[in-house]
Amino acid sequence: MNDTTRDRLKAALADGGWIDDPDRMAPYLVDQRGLFEGRTPLVALPRTVDEVAAVVAICHETATPLVTQGGNTGLVGGSIPFEAGDEIVLSLSKLNRVRALSPANNSITVDAGCVLADIQAAARAANRLFPLSLAAEGSCQIGGNLSTNAGGTNVLRYGNARDLMLGLEVVLPDGQIWDGLRGLRKDNTGYALKHLFVGAEGTLGVITGATLKLFPLPTDITTAVVAVPSITAAIDLLARLQSATGGQVSAFELMSRFALHLVLRHVPGTRDPVQSASDWYVLIEIGALDAAHGAGPAVERTMAAAIAAGLATDASIAQSESQARDFWRLRETIPEAQTREGASIKHDVAVPIHAFAALIERGTAAVLDEVPGARPCIFGHLGDGNAHFNITQPPEIPAADFLARWDAVNRRVHDIAHDLGGTISAEHGLGRLKRDEILRYKSTIEMDLMRNLKRTLDPKNIMNPGKVVAD
Ligand SMILES: Cc1cc2nc3c(=O)[nH]c(=O)nc-3n(C[C@H](O)[C@H](O)[C@H](O)COP(=O)(O)OP(=O)(O)OC[C@H]3O[C@@H](n4cnc5c(N)ncnc54)[C@H](O)[C@@H]3O)c2cc1C
Secondary structure: OOHHHHHHHHHOOOOOOEEOOHHHHHHHHEOOOOOOEOOOOOEEOOOOHHHHHHHHHHHHHHOOOEEEEOOOOOOOOOOOOOOOOOOEEEEOOOOOOEEEEEOOOOEEEEEOOOEHHHHHHHHHHOOEEOOOEOOOOOOOEHHHHHHOOOOEOOHHHHOOHHHHEEEEEEEOOOOOEEEEOOOOOOOOOOOOOHHHHOOOOOOOOEEEEEEEEOEEOOOEEEEEEEEEOOHHHHHHHHHHHHHHHOOOEEEEEEEEHHHHHHHHHHOOOOOOOOOOOOOEEEEEEEEEOOHHHOOHHHHHHHHHHHHHOOOOOEEEEOOOHHHHHHHHHHHHOHHHHHHHHOOEEOOEEEOOHHHHHHHHHHHHHHHHHHOOOOEEEEEEEHHHOEEEEEEEOOOOOOHHHHHOOHHHHHHHHHHHHHHOOOEOEOOOOOOOOOOOHHHHOOOHHHHHHHHHHHHHHOOOOOEOOOOOOOO
16 A cells, blocks of 8 residues: 555544554454454544545545454454455444434444444343344444344344344445435335345445344343253254244254363353253243243243153253353353363354254264364254354364364365255355355355356455455
8 A cells, every 4th residue: 555545544534543553453453263364554443434435435446455344253254354464454443323223113223333232232221122142242343243144142033133134324335325224124125235235244345334123122031951862852842942932932052061061171160050961952041021921931841841751851940140141151151161172173054953963963973084083062053053063172182283184174064064955154154264165065156146246346346355255
């Protein structure tokens, strides 16, 4: 980038709206897992949508590539510039106001840089629920959530980020602002343009604002951990619980014994949720609107029947909010515990739920064949058919030797997921990590459509180039 462009970009941003000091830029240049480290001449920190538009217009005119960044919690390297160092980073963290909330319309309109937990809190203050929920919610931003079409723990009942979005405001690659912030549940007026930008990982435009759906706030929450003898039994249990509660199950999270074992070993203050050990556990959450219609009795009856039928071996229903939080901590600290145990090779695969047991069985056999002694640490959103099929290194081999098997292990697991009608990226996106891997699984027609769309909207290829689709 030449000095003139750099000066123009700085001039477009209000005081303090940019960083070019290498030490202060460093946190913007490394991803969560430390897999990617990039370089940049400038981090832009716009405070208004007009500033975003001005920055993008200069980038368009000067053919300067840019990487939009939200909370930088993404797991596929999408928010990190390449090592070449010619892309600016456009961080939306200062664009973080709640613009409007309509209890009557059950909607909230926010800046894209709003942190997810702040949106949840704003909804709660208005006696409403914004149901998107994931372990990174204290730092990820709604613009990032929409751009990765994030999933999380409540997809089963409320859907993923795409399903929760009513309208968007987007700065297009030429700097124009498209105002699609409609709070409508019905609007059949041509192509649903807003959906193009969801899951696009910043390759088609910069999301600057969003109108989101709100829901009645459940106040009677039942949280339980259930030991199940098999995945098939767990799926059967889910069907029973949905029937018994009228479809109120919001979370149905799977944990393998090994995953729980790592948490108990590495995370202080955790303890076994049920008395008898089992190969598999599910963490269940069911939200009713009030105590009069609470799910507790139905859950207790269903659990008793499930244990009698051999679908569960033990269950513990949280008796307090603090116990419920303890149960969730077990699930949410699995990645942290896995890191402390050593290196891991990760997968974010999904299959139709009826194929889930086959995915785990065939996947485990393939991984052990590839790396004898490897330890599958399986958890995920079973209610959505989504497994975080993560593999912990065998203790006796060096981490580097294990990680050298990353591509080979990925290939085996991804092939199996694909063969079962599934996907190699359920909720994390493609970013840089899976950009080339996806070519093996998506048809030429589908990839050509994606490339043509990218070229049409971003002919100069300045929006997060080299992510999702390679030109
Ligand atoms: C502990 C932990 C748990 C997680 N759990 C889950 C989970 O359960 N489910 C799940 O789906 N993900 C999960 N993730 C992944 C991550 O949190 C999500 O992908 C999240 O949605 C990313 O949001 P972000 O603001 O951090 O985006 P970033 O990481 O900053 O960016 C992600 C991508 O979106 C683009 N982008 C960001 N903001 C914008 C914008 N305003 N306009 C256009 N493009 C933009 C970036 O260029 C990048 O390609 C988890 C991550 C961690 C660290």
